[in-house]
Amino acid sequence: MAKIFMGLLVIGLALLAAIVSKKYQDLQAPGERPELDITAYWGPKLKEPYRENQAILPFDISVKPEVIADLKVQLSRPLKAQEPLEGVGFQYGFNAKELGKMVKYWRDIYLNKWSKREEYLKKFDHFQTEIQGLKIHFIHVKPNLEKNQKPKKVLPLLLMHGWPGTVRKFYDFIPLLTTPSDKSEYVFEVIAPSLPGYGWSQGSSKTGFGVAQMAVVMRNLMLRLGFEKFLIQGGDAGSAIGSNLAALFPENVLGYHSNMCMNSSPLGSIKLVLSSFFPSWFVDTEYADFYKGLGHFLGVVLEEMGYFHIQASKPDTIGNALIDNPVGLASYILEKFSTWTNTEYKGRSDGGLTQRFTYDQLLDNVMIYYVTNSITTSMRLYAEYATEDQFSSKVDSIPILAKAGCTRFRHEINHFPDSVLANKFLNLVHSTHHAEGGHFPAFEVPQQLYDDFINYVKKANF
Amino acid sequence: MKCLIVFGLIVAAFAALGGYGYLVFTDLVKPLPKPEFNDNTYWGPGEEKDYKPDTKIYEFKLDVPQAEIDDLRQQLNRTLKLTEPLDGIAFEYGFNTYALEQFVEYWREKYLTKWDERQELFNSLKQYTTEIQGLNIHYIHEKASEEAAARKHVYPVLLLHGWPGSVREFYDFIPMLTKDQNISDYAFDVVAPSLVGYGWSDPATRPGFNAAEMATVMRNLMLRLGHKQFFVQGGDWGSIIGSNLATLYPENVIGYHSNMCVLNSPLAILKGIYASFYPEKYLPSRFFVDHHFPVWEKYLELLKESGYFHIQATKPDTIGAALTSSPVGLASYILEKFQTCTNPGLQQDFGAIVTVFGLETVLDNLMVYYLTNSATTAARFYLENVSKTYRDLQLDRVQTPVPMGCARFRFDLPSVTDWQLRDKFPNLKHSMYFQQGSHFAALEMPAMLYNDFTIFVRKLGLHGEENI
Numbered sequence: 001m002a003k004i005f006m007g008l009l010v011i012g013l014a015l016l017a018a019i020v021s022k023k024y025q026d027l028q029a030p031g032e033r034p035e036l037d038i039t040a041y042w043g044p045k046l047k048e049p050y051r052e053n054q055a056i057l058p059f060d061i062s063v064k065p066e067v068i069a070d071l072k073v074q075l076s077r078p079l080k081a082q083e084p085l086e087g088v089g090f091q092y093g094f095n096a097k098e099l100g101k102m103v104k105y106w107r108d109i110y111l112n113k114w115s116k117r118e119e120y121l122k123k124f125d126h127f128q129t130e131i132q133g134l135k136i137h138f139i140h141v142k143p144n145l146e147k148n149q150k151p152k153k154v155l156p157l158l159l160m161h162g163w164p165g166t167v168r169k170f171y172d173f174i175p176l177l178t179t180p181s182d183k184s185e186y187v188f189e190v191i192a193p194s195l196p197g198y199g200w201s202q203g204s205s206k207t208g209f210g211v212a213q214m215a216v217v218m219r220n221l222m223l224r225l226g227f228e229k230f231l232i233q234g235g236d237a238g239s240a241i242g243s244n245l246a247a248l249f250p251e252n253v254l255g256y257h258s259n260m261c262m263n264s265s266p267l268g269s270i271k272l273v274l275s276s277f278f279p280s281w282f283v284d285t286e287y288a289d290f291y292k293g294l295g296h297f298l299g300v301v302l303e304e305m306g307y308f309h310i311q312a313s314k315p316d317t318i319g320n321a322l323i324d325n326p327v328g329l330a331s332y333i334l335e336k337f338s339t340w341t342n343t344e345y346k347g348r349s350d351g352g353l354t355q356r357f358t359y360d361q362l363l364d365n366v367m368i369y370y371v372t373n374s375i376t377t378s379m380r381l382y383a384e385y386a387t388e389d390q391f392s393s394k395v396d397s398i399p400i401l402a403k404a405g406c407t408r409f410r411h412e413i414n415h416f417p418d419s420v421l422a423n424k425f426l427n428l429v430h431s432t433h434h435a436e437g438g439h440f441p442a443f444e445v446p447q448q449l450y451d452d453f454i455n456y457v458k459k460a461n462f
Numbered sequence: 463m464k465c466l467i468v469f470g471l472i473v474a475a476f477a478a479l480g481g482y483g484y485l486v487f488t489d490l491v492k493p494l495p496k497p498e499f500n501d502n503t504y505w506g507p508g509e510e511k512d513y514k515p516d517t518k519i520y521e522f523k524l525d526v527p528q529a530e531i532d533d534l535r536q537q538l539n540r541t542l543k544l545t546e547p548l549d550g551i552a553f554e555y556g557f558n559t560y561a562l563e564q565f566v567e568y569w570r571e572k573y574l575t576k577w578d579e580r581q582e583l584f585n586s587l588k589q590y591t592t593e594i595q596g597l598n599i600h601y602i603h604e605k606a607s608e609e610a611a612a613r614k615h616v617y618p619v620l621l622l623h624g625w626p627g628s629v630r631e632f633y634d635f636i637p638m639l640t641k642d643q644n645i646s647d648y649a650f651d652v653v654a655p656s657l658v659g660y661g662w663s664d665p666a667t668r669p670g671f672n673a674a675e676m677a678t679v680m681r682n683l684m685l686r687l688g689h690k691q692f693f694v695q696g697g698d699w700g701s702i703i704g705s706n707l708a709t710l711y712p713e714n715v716i717g718y719h720s721n722m723c724v725l726n727s728p729l730a731i732l733k734g735i736y737a738s739f740y741p742e743k744y745l746p747s748r749f750f751v752d753h754h755f756p757v758w759e760k761y762l763e764l765l766k767e768s769g770y771f772h773i774q775a776t777k778p779d780t781i782g783a784a785l786t787s788s789p790v791g792l793a794s795y796i797l798e799k800f801q802t803c804t805n806p807g808l809q810q811d812f813g814a815i816v817t818v819f820g821l822e823t824v825l826d827n828l829m830v831y832y833l834t835n836s837a838t839t840a841a842r843f844y845l846e847n848v849s850k851t852y853r854d855l856q857l858d859r860v861q862t863p864v865p866m867g868c869a870r871f872r873f874d875l876p877s878v879t880d881w882q883l884r885d886k887f888p889n890l891k892h893s894m895y896f897q898q899g900s901h902f903a904a905l906e907m908p909a910m911l912y913n914d915f916t917i918f919v920r921k922l923g924l925h926g927e928e929n930i
Contacts, residue, residue: 009472045549080786082838084779086668092845093780096838207548306776310769316547317556317798318769321784321791324543328784328791335780376545383555 027267028423031397036248038216042196042204043133052130054224059128059137061121061200063371068114071370074326075107081327090338090351094331098350102334102359103327110363117364124174124192128200131220137200138193138221139167143178145187152180152187155254155462156227158218158245159192162236163378164333165440166199166368167192168361173442176450184454186462188231193221195237195378199368203377210384211237212395215244219252228252233453235259235441237381243424247398254402257456259441259449261406262416263424264396271420283417287433290408290415300413304339307332311379312386319376329375330366337362340439342411356444399423405430405456409437409445430456491729493885494859499710501678505658505666506596513596517686522589522600522662524581526833531577534832537789538570544790552810557798561812565797565821566790573825580826587636591662594682600662601655601683602629602636610642610649615925617716618689620680620707621654624698624722625840626796627902628661628830629654630823634908639915646916647925650693655683657699657843661830665839672852673699673843677706681714690714695915697721697874697903699843705886708864709857715864717891719918721903721911723868723877727858730882737879744881750895753870753877760876767802767875770795774844782838789832796831800824803901805873818906858886867892867918869911871899892918 041050081096089095110117124139143154157177161169170192177188196217197203204213218241222230231254232242239258246253263272275282276294283291310318322329338351345352353362369375404425408415410433418431432452434445441449504510544559552558573580587602606616619639621632632654639650658676659665666675680703684692693716694704701720708718737744738757745751754760773781785792800815801807807814815824831837846852866887870877872895880893894914896907903911920927 080835081783082665082779082786082835083667085666085842088669092669092842093777094783096779096783099783203545205546205549207551302772303776306769306773309772313766313769314556314798316545316559317794320544320557320559320562320794321788323545324540325784325788325791327787331780331783331787335777373543373545380548380555 024267027265027270030399030423031265031394033248033398034394036216038220039132040213040216041133042206042209042213042217043202044205050133052132054129056127056129056224059126059200061126062118063114063367067371068111071326072107072111075103075111079103079327081331084349089349090335090346094335094338095349095351098353099327099331101350102330102353102363105359106326106330106363110360117360117367120171121168121364123171126200129221129224131217131224134196134204134217135202136193136196136217136221138191139170139174140225141174141178141190141192143180143187143189145180149180153185153462155186155188155457156222156230157188157190158222158227158230158232158242159190159442160218160232160234160238160241161192161195161198162234162238162240163198163381164336164365164369165236165238165443166365167194168364168368169440169443172446173449176446177453181454183451184457186454186457191222191225191227191230193218195241195381197377197380198374199372203374203380208384210381211240212244212248213384214241214381215248219245219249222252229254231255231257231457233257236439243400244395246400246402246404247395250401253400254462255404255457255460256400256402257405257407257430257453259407259409260412260439261404261421261425263421265424266397267423268396268416268420272416275417275420279417282419287408290410290433291417297414300343304413307336308382311382313383315379315383316376319379322375323373326366326370329370330363333366333369334362337365337440340411340413341444342438343413356438361443396424399426401426403427403429403460403462405432405453405460407432407434407441407449407452407456409434409439409441409448411436411438413439429459491727491732492859493861494856496709496860497855497857499674499678499855501682501711502595503675503678504596505668505671505675505679506593506664507667510596515596516593519590519592519686522591524584524589526577526581530833531574534789535570535574538566538574542566542790552812553798553801553807554810557794557801558812561801562790562794562797565793565825568821569789569793569825569828573822580822580829583633583826584630587633592683592686594679594686597658597664597666597679599655599658599664599679599683601653602632603687604636604640604652604654606640606649606651607642610640613642614647614649616649616651617919618651618653618684618687618692620684620692620694620704621652621904622680622694622696622700622703623654623657623660624696624700625660625843626799626827626831627698627700627905628827629656630827630830631902631905635904635911638908638912643912643916645913646920647927648916648919651689653684653687653689653692655680656830657703657840659839659843660836661834665836665842670846670849670851671843672846672849673702674706674710674852674855674857676703676843677710681707681711684714691716693717693719693919695719695721698901702847706857708866709860709862709886712862712864716924717865717867717919717922718862718887719867719869719892719915721869721871721914722874722901723870723883724875725858725878725882725886727856727886729885730858730878733882733885734878737881744879746880746893746895749897750870753872753895754879764875770799771844774841775848776845778841778845779838782841785831785837785841786835792832792837793828796828797824800902803873804906805898805900808873819902823905861886861888863889865889865891865922867894867915867921869894869896869903869914871896871901871903871907873898873900874903875901891921 194201656663696704701722
């Protein structure tokens with residue numbers, strides 16, 4: 001009798017093992033490239049058929065003086081934000097006392113030197129061109145090669161910001177990339193666009209314009225500018241768009257470097273959950289403290305993803321609440337520059353904003369959202385992400401064949417260990433950890449990001 | 463022989479696992495005793511030792527300076543820079559820009575130009591303030607009319623609003639309760655406060671003011687007014703606060719009526735999942751199945767509508783700063799809820815708010831938030847109620863003997879079944895399903911709510927009524 005039971009148990013376990021192994025192989029298998037319309041039109045409805053205007057024109061980012069004058073008047077209104085609770089720093093969100101300080105600085109100091117800030121923003125050349133019905137703004141900086149220096153190899157680089165960032169994030173990073181240095185044989189020709197719907201780039205008029213569709217537009221932009229093969233660097237949404245670009249257009253992508261590498265394929269997601277339970281199985285002991293386990297992961301998701309939740313479900317509600325609302329915009333956007341730079345800053349009544357940034361830097365970034373009225377269109381990306389259809393989930397399963405570099409800055413919200421990234425990044429040549437820095441390394445620690453990037457480029461040996 | 467031992471070990475292992483699981487289960491679902499709770503915590507500013515209590519009751523009249531109204535009109539007159547909706551989209555991405563533009567125009571041109579009328583309406587119900595535990599509490603206090611008091615049994619009732627509501631929700635409901643309706647033997651002395659941190663009630667200045675503290679303040683308010691025993695009626699937060707009141711102070715609550723019967727104890731959740739497989743077994747009629755099921759569909763709908771909850775429960779001061787700095791922003795955020803909390807609104811009907819509530823009513827409610835600048839303090843309540851301090855009270859697991867009545871309106875947030883409610887409210891006397899109506903029941907169908915409430919009261923048999 002017992003023998004029969006044993007036999008059944010063994011057969012049962014064997015069957016189970018076979019099913020699990022087949023499932024695992026299925027999950028491992030790379031996804032197929034989905035049908036893509038690389039000429040899809042995203043602009044407003046037209047009466048005649050669309051004809052793309054392919055001219056690349058210089059773009060003037062000057063802000064009308066009336067806008068600045070009006071902003072000053074609005075910022076002069078009595079601040080109605082409620083006093084913070086006793087003993088609370090940023091644990092309830094942006095502290096009203098700090099907000100008051102920032103608004104005062106914005107009105108009394110920053111806006112009085114706005115012409116200087118505008119000059120600073122113009123230090124790079126700005127352009128605009130039309131891609132698939134959308135006017136796309138970008139900065140284009142050629143490397144400053146000097147005659148008496150050892151010649152460097154030049155590589156084109158697409159730099160993509162995220163939310164709530166703008167091209168302003170890259171203003172200290174770009175000069176490092178375009179200036180020859182003894183540290184690297186390479187120097188870069190940088191294209192830094194405003195993502196569609198952000199800053200000076202037009203947002204889509206149609207639904208369905210998600211991360212993958214943005215990747216198509218960005219790729220077409222690079223082709224328009226004459227770059228058949230290029231490198232990509234990005235964080236936040238820029239990292240996701242770059243990852244989609246690399247997966248969908250391997251023929252165009254020389255290499256991909258990100259400070260927020262992710263693997264959203266089904267296998268990647270399973271592994272991520274498992275690694276949260278048993279971090280030590282998945283990561284190097286040297287950087288074990290970067291990977292904090294399931295409790296932390298869930299806690300962070302709940303604590304920090306309120307903005308994600310509302311933007312993914314009601315972008316127009318929250319967007320329209322922030323448009324023409326400079327105080328609100330500052331509160332909503334700059335909260336991220338506190339908490340995502342270092343979650344411990346929540347305990348500080350000033351949110352630690354000036355620990356890593358200057359008010360000028362932060363307000364430059366907010367001003368771009370304010371003067372372009374782009375906050376609503378910037379948030380719609382999250383709604384498109386949430387209504388992911390078959391298409392985007394297929395892209396997640398497509399591996400990236402190009403040489404990839406993943407770097408992790410300690411205070412970033414969540415990290416993916418290499419073992420979890422494995423089936424997405426088939427050619428991971430560079431994987432690093434940094435003891436400092438948070439979610440906005442290009443803004444916060446541009447030198448470190450640059451050093452890491454050229455380290456990656458060296459290993460990739462393009 | 464070896465086989466038998468191995469087999470025996472496997473069985474023993476499963477038995478142990480099963481036994482452990484059973485122990486965990488029973489521990490998780492057993493009811494808990496009423497927790498100790500301090501009913502006199504000082505919540506005012508500064509130190510308690512410096513506090514000089516003031517138990518006087520002061521009259522309150524709304525009297526907004528014309529300059530404030532003019533300033534609001536000026537702000538609403540700014541050129542709107544709102545983003546156009548995507549092609550073919552109504553309210554699927556949030557409150558529609560074109561609808562918002564129309565509301566702003568109406569607010570500025572039609573509503574604010576007759577503000578004096580609206581203010582008169584506000585003041586048509588008698589209002590007062592008094593200090594409870596250091597906080598100035600604003601409330602409506604309307605006694606039963608003379609005619610009603612002469613002929614009916616009169617009882618006090620505490621009406622509790624929620625978010626993004628206010629005492630304005632009760633303006634059609636209250637006259638029904640205080641006057642002789644000729645359909646009930648009861649009339650009521652109504653107390654309808656602004657919640658702490660909402661409307662004209664002070665906010666707490668320290669962390670920790672959660673729904674149990676709120677219930678305590680409200681109960682102490684009723685005691686201050688000489689009502690040792692009273693009914694409680696509420697929806698949204700009002701329902702949860704009422705439930706806490708009935709749980710912590712059962713000696714004060716004659717009966718508790720809710721129009722948003724939710725319960726989140728582990729047992730209720732498990733029962734909900736179980737009942738989803740046999741829905742008709744646990745409901746009075748198969749017509750009411752879609753009030754509760756399918757669970758995953760309700761969950762997804764809730765996920766779609768709860769972005770505001772998530773952000774208010776984690777970053778209330780961030781969103782609060784945005785809402786207090788822009789009346790248009792405040793309108794966008796709050797009006798969205800009046801749109802989605804109606805049946806036609808869910809069908810993307812642009813006329814939903816107008817037909818279900820009326821523009822004036824919704825703008826009256828919006829003005830409460832605007833004039834009192836309370837968006838931030840209102841949002842903080844969410845964070846306090848997801849905090850560990852509050853969750854540790856586990857009030858959903860504490861039974862109360864207080865009689866309960868439950869009214870479920872079809873298009874409100876999902877409620878739980880009687881089968882689940884009875885674990886907390888063993889004395890569930892009344893349960894009704896309405897195939898219409900939604901979240902703001904007192905505003906949308908006050909007569910239905912009044913009817914349901916008085917039926918509940920009657921069922922308590924306080925004057926020898928037979929069971930109906």
